[in-house]
Amino acid sequence: xxxxxxxxxxxxxxxxxxxxxxxxxxxxxxxxxxxxxxxxxxxxxxxxxxxxxxxxxxxxxxxxxxxxxxxxxxxxxxxxxxxxxxxxxxxxxxxxxxxxxxxxxxxxxxxxxxxxxxxxxxxxxxxxxxxxxxxxxxxxxxxxxx
Amino acid sequence: xxxxxxxxxxxxxxxxxxxxxxxxxxxxxxxxxxxxxxxxxxxxxxxxxxxxxxxxxxxxxxxxxxxxxxxxxxxxxxxxxxxxxxxxxxxxxxxxxxxxxxxxxxxxxxxxxxxxxxxxxxxxxx
Numbered sequence: 314x315x316x317x318x319x320x321x322x323x324x325x326x327x328x329x330x331x332x333x334x335x336x337x338x339x340x341x342x343x344x345x346x347x348x349x350x351x352x353x354x355x356x357x358x359x360x361x362x363x364x365x366x367x368x369x370x371x372x373x374x375x376x377x378x379x380x381x382x383x384x385x386x387x388x389x390x391x392x393x394x395x396x397x398x399x400x401x402x403x404x405x406x407x408x409x410x411x412x413x414x415x416x417x418x419x420x421x422x423x424x425x426x427x428x429x430x431x432x433x434x435x436x437x438x439x440x441x442x443x444x445x446x447x448x449x450x451x452x453x454x455x456x457x458x459x
Numbered sequence: 460x461x462x463x464x465x466x467x468x469x470x471x472x473x474x475x476x477x478x479x480x481x482x483x484x485x486x487x488x489x490x491x492x493x494x495x496x497x498x499x500x501x502x503x504x505x506x507x508x509x510x511x512x513x514x515x516x517x518x519x520x521x522x523x524x525x526x527x528x529x530x531x532x533x534x535x536x537x538x539x540x541x542x543x544x545x546x547x548x549x550x551x552x553x554x555x556x557x558x559x560x561x562x563x564x565x566x567x568x569x570x571x572x573x574x575x576x577x578x579x580x581x582x583x584x585x
Contacts, residue, residue, distance in 0.1 A: 336533060344534065354530060383492045385484075385561075386553055391569070394576060397583075401543060401583070410537050415583075419579040419580065423547065429575065433568045437562070438564075
């Protein structure tokens, strides 16, 4: 894992968190959307908060696709799931949603899972069959190289 | 009643986005290391190569379903419930799907992490 790859993982975390939060802010403006009002759901894009959220989610998607090109899905998802903790914190401080002690414990467990996975290898070595053979995909060998 | 709506949205998000994740991951593994490709050929060939992968479009469609389910879910439930619950359950579903369909080596470390996150999700939904 190079520094640039960790930046991509950080980008996934931050862009998805900020994007989701902006979407939620926009949807609060629009109120409950029902199945009977599908055009209303499509028009949600016109809300500036929703539009900004979508832009950030596009940035997230680029980082996400990049990460999936060199790391396992079962590595990328948990390694970037610190975003859920961020979402809960943003919801707490910006939208004043309640966070109970049990929820705080949940946040701690998720954070522990993130740490555990991020410390392990990022790709299954067998995957070399499908991609560029020159790039070492095992975290240990990358460390030795750089 | 609102909870039932929120949890059905969560279920739909989990199904659609884990399908999408597996398809997108499969596509990107076929494309190869995007960073290396960018350095050698520039950004346009990278985008072209990604778009030319058929499973990528399928993955995008699944993600679009997941995205609109998320919009529904967010209008019905709390941000700090819908987002963590759906996304982390997706992570657990993905660990199983990645092992079966992508043949990823999901070792003890990744399973424990899966259980930790799954436990965290349950606690956050209480």
